[in-house]
Amino acid sequence: DQQVKQNSPSLSVQEGRISILNCDYTNSMFDYFLWYKKYPAEGPTFLISISSIKDKNEDGRFTVFLNKSAKHLSLHIVPSQPGDSAVYFCASGGSNYKLTFGKGTLLTVNP
Amino acid sequence: DAEITQSPRHKITETGRQVTLACHQTWNHNNMFWYRQDLGHGLRLIHYSYGVQDTNKGEVSDGYSVSRSNTEDLPLTLESAASSQTSVYFCASSDSLNSPLHFGNGTRLTVT
Numbered sequence: 240d241q242q243v244k245q246n247s248p249s250l251s252v253q254e255g256r257i258s259i260l261n262c263d264y265t266n267s268m269f270d271y272f273l274w275y276k277k278y279p280a281e282g283p284t285f286l287i288s289i290s291s292i293k294d295k296n297e298d299g300r301f302t303v304f305l306n307k308s309a310k311h312l313s314l315h316i317v318p319s320q321p322g323d324s325a326v327y328f329c330a331s332g333g334s335n336y337k338l339t340f341g342k343g344t345l346l347t348v349n350p
Numbered sequence: 351d352a353e354i355t356q357s358p359r360h361k362i363t364e365t366g367r368q369v370t371l372a373c374h375q376t377w378n379h380n381n382m383f384w385y386r387q388d389l390g391h392g393l394r395l396i397h398y399s400y401g402v403q404d405t406n407k408g409e410v411s412d413g414y415s416v417s418r419s420n421t422e423d424l425p426l427t428l429e430s431a432a433s434s435q436t437s438v439y440f441c442a443s444s445d446s447l448n449s450p451l452h453f454g455n456g457t458r459l460t461v462t
Contacts, residue, residue, distance in 0.1 A: 245392075271448045282354075282440055282453030283393070290448065328393060336381050336400065336447055337408075342392035 242266045243331050245341035253349055258316040260344050262329030265310065269331040272305060273338065274314045277326045286327075287314070319348045352377040356441050356454035363461055369428045371457045373441030381444045382424040383451065384408075384416065386437040393440065399424055431461045 244263045252258045260274075270291040275283035289296040289303045289312070296303050302315045316323055329341040354375040363369050375382065384396040395408030397416040405416050413435060415427045428435055438458050442451040 273450060275453075280455070282442075282455045283451075284453070285450035288448075288450060330393075332448070334447065336444060337383070337395060337398060338451060339395070340385070340393035342390065 241341075242269075243329055243339050243341040245329055245344050247344050248342070249345040249347070251347045251349060252319050254321055255318045258314075258319045258323065258346055258348065260314040260316075260327050260329075260346065262312050262314075262341055263310055264312070264331045266331065266333070266339070267310075268333045269339075270334070271332045272303070272312050273330045273332075274301075274303060275328040275330060275340075276323075277328060277343070283328055316346075319346075321348050321350050324348045354441060354443055354452055354454040356439075356457050358457060359455070360458045361460070363431050363459070365431055365433060365461055367431050369431050369459065371426045371428075371439055371441075371459070373424050373426065373454060374422055375441075375443045375452070375454075376422065377443055377445065377452060378421060379443035379445045379452075380421065382418070383442045383444075384414070384424065384426045385440045385442065386410065387440060387456075388437050396426065396439075397424075428459075431459075433461050435459065436461045 273288040274286040277283040305312045326343045330338040332338045357372045380401045383398040385393040394410045399418040441454045
């Protein structure tokens, strides 16, 4: 049973526009949510996180939104840049330090 | 700078052989994790450890084992390699609850 779902395998946007990546989770015990970015032949790198007591967290061009009632989070990238092209993983965790990851979304930002 | 190092970066082995993948971190983190990444599956947890002498099974632990004899290292052993274990393996560490995982650059393992 997939506890963290990223239903869009890929997303293509134009440079300068907004990228919106979505993630759904099923486990009500999750209280910590993160986004990771991964380039080919490299490990995932942490991008931004949000705890369940918040509904928004912003870091520069990246904003994560959390809708607890819908068990949904999203990552907004504004403005999108070609260097943002990568696979983005959504991850969720609870009180046991473990993270459960989604399958990832390949973002392509076209110049 | 603190880091997490995986070796080798690439490995080709034959079915039935025992293989050990190394993971070494200099963050002094108590928590260490092994994930595998496969197309269509994302990152799946194999084993994890909360400290020296502690090991726990993840969601895809069959055919794998780990040992934690010190803080810095968590080697992953494939007891008898199978073609289904062809994958990219990532080691990660973290220091506290709700802190991000730091990942290594991965080991690409091919079992022929």
